[in-house]
Amino acid sequence: MMSTATWPEQWAHTSRRRPAILFAALVTLFLFAAGTAIRHHLTGWPSGALYTAMFGLLFAELAWFIALTRLRPRKSGAKPLRRKATGDAAMVLEMPYSKAQFTGFALLALTAAAPFAVGIIGAMDKDRPQVDRAALMAVVALVLLSLPLVMLRGSFALGTVQLSPSGIYHRGWTHESFLPWDGVAEVRAVPHDGPEIWVVATADARWHRRRMTRLWPEDRLPDLPMLRILGRDLAGDPALLHALVDHYHRHPEDRAELGTDRGIERARALASGA
Incomplete structure (x- = not known):
């Protein structure tokens, strides 16, 4: 079942032209490298065949990575969402990274x-x-x-977004941050590097954040107090996560259901368009 959670209008015109061109270029380079490796092998140059084969493999992996992060279709339903126990035994609703x-x-x-x-x-x-x-x-x-x-x-770890009755925890690839619900000013759908979810904090919000490593900073903490969630990194549909965060921001009376079966049911209802 494909997710029918409303795709925010701001994301509707996100162009995939540049990643599509890059994907085609990488596939072309892979085919060229593969042909060159075969020719070197047939002409008796094993070291040349080995090097070109390794670079061909790199081009193939880069093409796959572009397709996965920039060209992939929306994920199905609420399947990636799950209940999870945190370190203090509290239950949360979690959307993991890919x-x-x-x-x-x-x-x-x-x-x-x-x-x-x-x-x-x-x-x-x-x-x-x-x-x-x-x-x-x-x-x-x-x-x-x-x-x-x-x-x-x-x-550098597998990221996650966790919604709990107290707030939103975001573990990126190389950082982590937490924003309590009472510190959320608005939830935005931003067309930046693909679909992004920005959870903007109030001026007096208690924004807890920590950078995990200075090496390979694949993602960075925002300069302003907010959570910046890149849709391309998620295991599931970013539109569904956006709908959930926006709902619980606007309806504080429903936050107690986060981490319960009722929270999963609401996510499934949003995913099915009910």
Whole structure:
């Protein structure tokens, strides 16, 4: 069942032309690299075939990532939404970030680092070692591999948006913030880098925020007190999340149902257009 939650008018004219052109260019580069790798293999140049194949794989992954984050259709229904217990045993209504996108970040870093790791071996040929070249490639490889390491530490983590009776918790890829409901001034649908949800705070709001890492800041804390939720990062339909946040902002009497079966039922009703 496709979600029929009302798509905000502000998002209706979000152009996909540029990501579509970029996707087509990356697919073309992948096909060119794949053909070149096959030609090198047939002409007896295995190292050339290996390098072009690795770059072809990188182009393919980038094309997939563009399709996932910029060209993907709206997700179905309220399926991604779930009840979840927090650390203090309270129940919340959660919309998680995309696991595929999270995995994609790691795959891209590993694939981009692979040619440099192989280049280190080639540069350290026993007959003519090129120490400077090997050192430079090692630095580049380590920079790229630092992303999976940061992910393993949990500083770069799978994000989430959690709605509770007390407020909204937003864990981005590299930051976290919390805004109580009484500190919400308005909920906006903003057509910026794709569909975005801006939960703007009042002037005196108690806005709690923390940056988790300075490495690989895929998302940043806003300069102004607000929650900025990028629709492309969500596992589900951003229009449904926007409708839920807007509803509970406007109807404080319903917030007690967040984290309960009634909250899930309301989300399903919004997703079905009921």
